[in-house]
Amino acid sequence: MRIGIFPSASECATYAAQMLADLVASTPTAVLGVATGSTPEPTYALLRAAHAAGELSFAECEAFALDEYVGIDADHPERYRNVLLRHLVTDDATGLRAENLHTPDGNAEDPHAAALAYDRAIAERGGVDLQILGIGADGHIGFNEPGGALVSRTHVDVLTHQTRLDNARFFDGDITKVPTHCVTQGLATIMSAKKILLIATGDAKRAAVKELCEGGVSAFWPATILQMHEDVTVLVDEAAAADLALADFYRERWEN
Numbered sequence: 001m002r003i004g005i006f007p008s009a010s011e012c013a014t015y016a017a018q019m020l021a022d023l024v025a026s027t028p029t030a031v032l033g034v035a036t037g038s039t040p041e042p043t044y045a046l047l048r049a050a051h052a053a054g055e056l057s058f059a060e061c062e063a064f065a066l067d068e069y070v071g072i073d074a075d076h077p078e079r080y081r082n083v084l085l086r087h088l089v090t091d092d093a094t095g096l097r098a099e100n101l102h103t104p105d106g107n108a109e110d111p112h113a114a115a116l117a118y119d120r121a122i123a124e125r126g127g128v129d130l131q132i133l134g135i136g137a138d139g140h141i142g143f144n145e146p147g148g149a150l151v152s153r154t155h156v157d158v159l160t161h162q163t164r165l166d167n168a169r170f171f172d173g174d175i176t177k178v179p180t181h182c183v184t185q186g187l188a189t190i191m192s193a194k195k196i197l198l199i200a201t202g203d204a205k206r207a208a209v210k211e212l213c214e215g216g217v218s219a220f221w222p223a224t225i226l227q228m229h230e231d232v233t234v235l236v237d238e239a240a241a242a243d244l245a246l247a248d249f250y251r252e253r254w255e256n
């Protein structure tokens with residue numbers, strides 16, 4: 001794990017956007033793994049700005065979302081497909097084409113079959129080249145909540161009360177409007193990405209970041225499975241890094 005500790009969230013975003021820009025410069029047909037949530041939004045804003053300046057284009061890329069709600073209206077603004085369209089596709093935001101943005105079908109008649117098909121589609125494209133991740137305060141990645149299988153593939157799951165509470169801010173602050181189920185890439189699906197880039201900012205993430213980097217690998221903190229991946233970059237701001245015992249060493253290693 002490469003752990004970069006930055007003074008602010010915006011510096012994390014600058015570094016993350018540069019990693020993506022470098023990837024598409026060297027591999028214009030890269031397969032991107034894209035996350036929703038607040039954390040990657042500043043990175044997406046920088047990517048849109050770089051595209052507007054003619055410095056980057058995802059025109060030949062494909063992108064796979066991490067997860068999707070089950071049973072959310074197709075035109076609901078918080079449906080993850082719609083969120084990602086707004087950030088990356090609409091008005092030629094980054095050059096990414098709508099038909100090349102893949103999201104799990106949370107409204108399929110059989111969401112379990114749709115989850116399997118989604119997993120197969122990722123494998124058929126040769127896997128994700130660079131997976132962007134946020135992390136939940138409870139250590140989830142995608143919607144892989146504590147206590148799931150560390151070797152799961154894309155599957156239908158139940159959202160914890162905490163995650164629904166966290167996400168209520170996107171649903172008029174009303175937890176009863178937050179869907180109860182999701183389709184999520186499994187931990188093994190995420191682990192099959194060639195490179196992983198996890199961003200965590202803010203005080204609410206400090207415990208999860210501590211476990212991610214320094215805890216034991218455990219289904220209780222799902223993100224800890226990333227310790228078993230050979231190419232993970234973790235970008236954190238000072239607030240999220242506050243509990244790291246080896247912060248000084250990580251800074252030294254990052255700089256050298």
Ligand code: PGA
Nearest residue numbers: 037038039040134135136
């Ligand atoms: P956030 O969510 O980026 O909105 O904090 C991250 C996550 O729940 O994975």
